[in-house]
Amino acid sequence: MADPVAERTCMECGGPMERGFIADHSYGGIVQSLWVAGGPDRGRFSKSIKVKRKRQFVVETFRCAYCGALRSYAPDA
Numbered sequence: 001m002a003d004p005v006a007e008r009t010c011m012e013c014g015g016p017m018e019r020g021f022i023a024d025h026s027y028g029g030i031v032q033s034l035w036v037a038g039g040p041d042r043g044r045f046s047k048s049i050k051v052k053r054k055r056q057f058v059v060e061t062f063r064c065a066y067c068g069a070l071r072s073y074a075p076d077a
């Protein structure tokens with residue numbers, strides 16, 4: 001069975017899209033972006049955003065090989 005995620009086509013030009021992800025820089029190195037439900041919830045004493053109890057999904061971003069358009073998806077794990 002073919003992986004449906006691997007068969008994306010560009011909505012701009014119809015070209016083939018390559019799977020990847022947006023790399024976010026973190027203190028520990030580079031991490032993959034997450035989509036988190038709801039708005040950012042910042043702690044009272046910290047500038048970091050709390051995401052522990054929220055629904056979150058890893059974001060996959062596809063890039064068109066022809067025109068470079070990007071399109072992101074956050075599928076169910």
Ligand SMILES: [Zn+2]
Pocket residue numbers: 010011012013014015064065066067068069
């Ligand atoms: Zn394209």
